Amino acid sequence: MLNNKLSKEELAYWGNWQKERDPQAGEYLVERYLPLVDYIVQRFMISLPKTVDKDDIRSFAYEGLLDAFDKFNMERDMKFETYASWRIKGAVIDGLRHSDWLPRSVRDKVKKIENAYAILEQQKNESVTDEEVSDYLGITKSELNKTVSEAALSTMISIDETVYDDDQQVGKYALIENEHAESPERHLTAQMIKESLSNAIGRLPEKEKLVISLCYFEELKLTEIAEVLSVSVSRVSQMHSKAILRLRAATLAIHENY
The missing domain is CATH 1.10.1740.10 (RNA polymerase sigma factor, region 2, helix turn helix motif)
Known part of the structure; x- marks a missing residue:
């Protein structure tokens, strides 16, 4: 019909x-x-x-x-x-x-930062600071922030990479969240990812958590979020990128095992 x-x-x-x-x-x-x-x-x-x-x-x-x-x-x-x-x-x-706007050198740096978040936050079971990540990688805080700013798009794509299912484009996590999927392992993985992301969001620094909330739940524009937080637009973009890197890192262990 x-x-x-x-x-x-x-x-x-x-x-x-x-x-x-x-x-x-x-x-x-x-x-x-x-x-x-x-x-x-x-x-x-x-x-x-x-x-x-x-x-x-x-x-x-x-x-x-x-x-x-x-x-x-x-x-x-x-x-x-x-x-x-x-x-x-x-x-x-x-x-x-x-x-292909992002140089491979920057992609490699982003991957190292992502791995650092995954390792450090699993060890501490809490959000880690820029200083801790910088010390772990042997770089300055300014170098860390510069890489995060340059790779803003990369972090966005990595958390919501597009795949296809029955001629439909969906986020890569949407497929494994199908509760009617034949494979019990897929359903278990989906539940683990949900729990992991939920815990990771709860551990985010307050400002990063607020940016995620305003961006994806309140659906505010970039300029509006900047006004709410009384910071620059570029600063909002940077906080968003760091938050997505942390959330992405929270799922690494699950995907490595499945």
Whole structure:
């Protein structure tokens, strides 16, 4: 049966588009869902370095929206906004990966920082300071912060890498959270990841925890979070990156064993 989450007007436009590729219907749908593109682009800009052009990100996102129009199945019980969000985010991440904006030397440094968080926080069972991480790696605090700032996008992608399931783009953890999966091991892994992330969020320094909350639960924009915390936009981006590195590190042991 047809998707009952759409209005009658939208169903008519969708019907004209999918059956005939009617230009008027296509124009209506693009205009209807462009705000979704703008919203997702703004969310991505939270973690992007200044060297990345916002217009490029919007172009990737727009391509994802067009791809969603072509592949959306009205027979499925799913809102188009949900499906399009997967496609748009995936298109942006793929575009950024193909542009290869981050030098390998920085990627290697990020991996070392991530491993340091994993080792130190497992040992202490609590959040570690920048000084402790810097001392462990044999670098200065300023070098640590510089690398974290440069690799903001890398930390974002690592926690929500895109994969495909039944022609749908989803976060890599979404697949293993399926409680109806045939493999008991997958369900156990999913539960362990949830518990690990929950504990890791609880251990975050207060400001980093607040940034995560405002960003992903309150869905505030980067500039709005900066106003709430009375800090610069770049500082918010840095705190977000450190928090994601800590959360990513919390799942390393689980993935190494499965």
